[in-house]
Amino acid sequence: MELKTSHHLYPPFPEGLTTAPLVSISLSKLEADDAAESHAFFKASKELGFFYLSMEGSALGEKLVSQAEQLHLVQKEFHSLPNHEKDKFAREKLDPFFGYRILGKREMEDGTIQRDENYNMRKDDLIGNCKPLPCPDLIKQNWALLGNYARTCRAAIDLMFTHLEKNLELPLGTLAKLHRIEERSGDHVRFNKGAPGQFDEERVKGGEHTDFGSLTILFNWLGGLQIRLPETNEWVYVRPIPGSAVVNLGDALVRFTAGLLRSNVHRVVPPMAPQDKIDRHSLVFFSRPEDSVVLRRLKGGLIDKQPKLQKEELELTAEEWILRRSLGDLKGVYTHQGGLELRLPLVKGEA
Ligand SMILES: O=C(O)CCC(=O)C(=O)O
Numbered sequence: 001m002e003l004k005t006s007h008h009l010y011p012p013f014p015e016g017l018t019t020a021p022l023v024s025i026s027l028s029k030l031e032a033d034d035a036a037e038s039h040a041f042f043k044a045s046k047e048l049g050f051f052y053l054s055m056e057g058s059a060l061g062e063k064l065v066s067q068a069e070q071l072h073l074v075q076k077e078f079h080s081l082p083n084h085e086k087d088k089f090a091r092e093k094l095d096p097f098f099g100y101r102i103l104g105k106r107e108m109e110d111g112t113i114q115r116d117e118n119y120n121m122r123k124d125d126l127i128g129n130c131k132p133l134p135c136p137d138l139i140k141q142n143w144a145l146l147g148n149y150a151r152t153c154r155a156a157i158d159l160m161f162t163h164l165e166k167n168l169e170l171p172l173g174t175l176a177k178l179h180r181i182e183e184r185s186g187d188h189v190r191f192n193k194g195a196p197g198q199f200d201e202e203r204v205k206g207g208e209h210t211d212f213g214s215l216t217i218l219f220n221w222l223g224g225l226q227i228r229l230p231e232t233n234e235w236v237y238v239r240p241i242p243g244s245a246v247v248n249l250g251d252a253l254v255r256f257t258a259g260l261l262r263s264n265v266h267r268v269v270p271p272m273a274p275q276d277k278i279d280r281h282s283l284v285f286f287s288r289p290e291d292s293v294v295l296r297r298l299k300g301g302l303i304d305k306q307p308k309l310q311k312e313e314l315e316l317t318a319e320e321w322i323l324r325r326s327l328g329d330l331k332g333v334y335t336h337q338g339g340l341e342l343r344l345p346l347v348k349g350e351a
């Protein structure tokens with residue numbers, strides 16, 4: 001079945017940009033336990049920490065793309081709600097991390113003020129693990145879709161955990177038991193919106209980050225995502241590919257594997273022409289270890305062969321780590337060797 005996406009409705013990705021050398025991993029081959037694909041997935045997880053996950057030929061993948069496209073419509077509708085409506089669900093009123101957030105404001109050519117904004121919806125609300133936070137009617141109307149999306153993302157992520165376990169030579173279930181879907185965790189669906197704007201060095205720098213959690217599934221329709229290449233430190237663009245998600249690894253997997261896996265630095269810049277006149281929406285699912293899991297190196301398999309880190313690291317629970325990374329004193333870019341490259345405390349620097 002051909003995957004139906006809405007990429008053709010947008011202006012094309014700009015010509016002539018330097019793009020990131022992301023490999024494409026086939027979900028269907030991972031499902032079939034294809035050894036070469038599993039190996040390629042592990043290599044990408046160690047070397048760049050970013051890859052495309054192609055959904056072609058997988059029933060799970062088709063479901064993921066179809067739900068992401070449906071949510072793409074919902075996210076556009078969400079961000080076009082009146083500001084006073086969205087403001088009712090601001091994080092300051094609900095929760096330190098979940099809810100609506102203004103990341104920046106921009107005056108447009110026509111004098112209107114546009115917001116860069118995001119909205120975090122926690123998996124535990126969506127699948128019924130706890131009493132949900134208040135949310136707009138639009139979100140309530142799409143509750144089943146959001147819950148299904150969280151479950152579909154987690155099915156793909158859980159499969160990737162089994163391939164990580166195998167390649168790391170860990171007992172099967174080692175990562176799965178730190179990420180049980182019915183337990184409370186920081187997993188969430190995020191709607192991101194950026195208004196058109198000029199490249200602003202300081203803003204962009206403030207937005208450089210690594211994701212805090214385990215695996216992230218990202219759908220993009222426009223350019224603007226950049227990753228910093230580990231070898232050269234060059235910032236290069238990630239081209240959205242219809243029918244594929246971008247998957248990246250987060251800090252928790254670096255902690256668990258003593259730096260064997262890579263959580264790569266990335267950021268979002270305003271898309272270039274001809275994609276520069278419209279709002280940019282991205283849809284993200286973040287997986288994170290269960291709240292009570294302490295982030296420290298696991299024992300066994302290839303992890304035991306990793307050198308001891310030079311710096312002693314704080315042993316925090318996933319819950320503490322996320323709060324301190326997003327809102328507190330540990331903002332910035334988590335490095336492969338451990339330790340943080342700190343960034344100015346701009347709200348953009350969250351993940
Ligand atoms: O919008 C994107 O392409 C990436 C967003 C991102 O990195 C994040 O929300 O953590």
Ligand SMILES: [Fe+2]
Binds near residue numbers: 209
């Ligand atoms: Fe991110």
